[in-house]
Amino acid sequence: MILDVLLGRTFFLLFEVLRRYKTISDLLINEQIREKEVRVIGVDGEQLGVMATSEAFRLADEAEVDLVMIAPTAKPPVCRIVDYGKFRYEQMRKEKEAKKKQKVVELKEIRLSPNIDTNDLNTKVGAAKKFLAKGDKVKITLRFRGRELAHMANSKHILDDFAEALADVAVVEKPAKVEGRSMTMVLAEKK
Numbered sequence: 124m125i126l127d128v129l130l131g132r133t134f135f136l137l138f139e140v141l142r143r144y145k146t147i148s149d150l151l152i153n154e155q156i157r158e159k160e161v162r163v164i165g166v167d168g169e170q171l172g173v174m175a176t177s178e179a180f181r182l183a184d185e186a187e188v189d190l191v192m193i194a195p196t197a198k199p200p201v202c203r204i205v206d207y208g209k210f211r212y213e214q215m216r217k218e219k220e221a222k223k224k225q226k227v228v229e230l231k232e233i234r235l236s237p238n239i240d241t242n243d244l245n246t247k248v249g250a251a252k253k254f255l256a257k258g259d260k261v262k263i264t265l266r267f268r269g270r271e272l273a274h275m276a277n278s279k280h281i282l283d284d285f286a287e288a289l290a291d292v293a294v295v296e297k298p299a300k301v302e303g304r305s306m307t308m309v310l311a312e313k314k
Contacts, residue, residue: 152207153180154170156200161192164203172198230309232262237271237278244281248288255293255312265299265306275301277280281309 156176163171163179183190185205191210192230192286194201203210232246251261263285267275282299289310297309 138300143306151195152189153183153226155193156202158200160199162192162197162199163308164193164201164202166181171204176202176247185243226258229259230262231259235263235265235281236267237267237274238288243304244285244286248285251285251289252292255289255310258312260296260312261293261310263305263310267304267306272304276307279306282306286310 130201158176160173161176161179161181163182164167165171165182166188171182179190179202186204186205187208189210191205191207192200192202225262231251233251235244235247239247251263254261263282265278265282267278271278279299286293286308292313293310295308296311296314297307299306299308
C-alpha cells in the first residue's frame, strides 16, 4: 500500500517535470538538432558562418555551453552557442517586460433608451469620458422595446448628440448602425 502511494507520487512528479520541460523547451538544443548544416552565432555574438552540425556541437562543447536553435525556419537554420539556462531566463524576462508595457484596450458599453432625459444623458456622457480617459473604447447602445421599434430612425439624433458631446475627447470609430433591436456606435479616444 505504501509502496503504491510512493510509486504513484513518483510518477506524478515525473509527469510534472516532463510537462514543464515540454513547455519550457520550445527551442531545440544540442542533440535535438537534426539538421546537416546550420548558421552559427558564437558566444560573444559574432557570426561564425555556415558549418556542419557536428562542428557546431564541437565548438559548443569546447566552450562548455549549449547549442541552441534560435531560428528553425531560416535557410539554413540559425543556432547560437550559449548557456541555455541563462538564455531562457533572459528570454522570459524580456517577454515579461513586454507584457508589462502593453495596454489592453477594453470595450465598455453604455446603454441608452430612446426616451432618455437630458440630465441622464449628461450622466452617461460623464461615464463615457472616464472610460475614454482610461484608454478604453466605448460602445453606445440605444435599445428599442415594443412600439419604440417603429420609430428607430427618429432616435438616431440621441447617438449623434452623444458623439457631439464627446467631440473634444473622442472620435467616432464605427458610426451608428442598426443591429436587431438596438442601434450601436463605437467611440475611441482622440489621439
